Structure formats: structure tokens, C-alpha cells
Amino acid sequence: MARSRTSAKAAGTRFESLIAQTLDTYLAGNIERRARTGAQDKGDISGVLLKGTRRVVVECKDVAKMNISGWLREAQAERENDGAEIGVVVAKKRGTSDPLQQYVHMTLADFIDLVALAQ
Template sequence: MTRNRASAKAAGTRFETSIAGYLADQVDDRIERRARNGGKDRGDISGVRAPGGGRIVLECKDVARTNLAGWTAEAEIERGNDDAIAGFVVHKRVGTADPARQYVTGTVADLVALLTGQRPLGGKE
């Protein structure tokens, strides 16, 4: 069965809801799937915070083809739109629907922000 636009959107919604629910159960019950924001997208999941309180953007992808460079660029734009300290991509792992077993990708700058609670200087491309 091939995907059309409607089935792709439905799969994306299910994936985002699954990830948000898992994070709400495991981390903080204020984490939820974010409503669409139009032109100033701020990621797919809201309420994710670093230990120091800084916001973290999560961009979810349930797609067949991997595009890490494009996805991390998108997460970086959304990080800026949300004035967050880090942005990560949560992407589908083929063969499992378990939200705990999905992949997370980000830059080293995002990792530093997560670990320290502050966005590091530099790192511009």
C-alpha cells in the first residue's frame, strides 16, 4: 500500500501522539502534541524542558527516507522560532511502533545545550 497525503498526515499524527504520550508518562505530564502554528512552526511536541528549565523543540518524522541534514535544519529553525535552547529530531525506527525505541538526532550544540541548560556560542554554518 502506497502512502498518499492523507495517510502520511495520519501516520505523522499517530507518531507524534505516541511520542508525546510516552514522554508525558515518563518525564512530565505537561508534555503534549503541539497544535499547528502556521508559518512560525515551533516543533511537534510542547512542554519538553531541559533540567535547567530551557525549552527543547522536538520535530517528529515518520517517513520512509532518512534526511538527517534537512530534518536537523528544520529543527534548528523551529528552535529559533520557539526561543528554545535545543532542537532534536525524533524519527521512526522501522520495525517497531514502541515509542521508547525510536531514534533521536541532533547536533553537538544541541547536546551541549541539553547537558548544560544553555545554548553554546558559535556553531553557525
């Protein structure tokens, strides 16, 4: 049975909250789920920082069908809207509710920036 729009939104909200809570548990910062902001969206989760003030935009996806290229375009637009350094997508891994087992997608350019900032 397909999800209704209401149940899909609820699942997305639950997933975003779970990922925000997990990031807040493991990372220093003031990590929280963002309210939706429409055309100037700045990602689903705020407060993920690199080296103090460099921000990472996190876009969450709990959907049945993968669309990684579309998701990365969305994360890039949100990164630009937020003025952040990096945009990543956290996608639901079917068959597990463990937040640490979910998938993270990013471009190679963002991965290189991430590693360079960590050195």
C-alpha cells in the same frame, strides 16, 4: 504501495501523539502534541523542559526516507521560533512500534548543551 498524502498525515499525527504520550509518561512537565502553526512552526511537541524553564523543541518524523540534515535545519528553525534552548528530531524506526526504540537526532552543539545543562 506508496502512502497517500492523507495516510501520511494520519501516520505522522499518530506518531507525534505516541511520542508526546511517552515523553509525558517519563518526564515531568505538561507535554502535549502541538497544533500546526505554518511558517512560524514551533515544533510538534511542547512541554519538554530542562532545569525548569529551558525548553526543548521536538520535531517528529514518520517517513520512509531519511533526511537528517533537512530535519535538523527544520528543528533549528523551530527552536528559534519557540525561543527554546535545544531542538531535536525523533524519527520513526522501521520495524518497531515501541516508542522507546525510536531514533533521536540532534547536532553535537545541542548534545553538548544538553549534557552541560544536566550537570
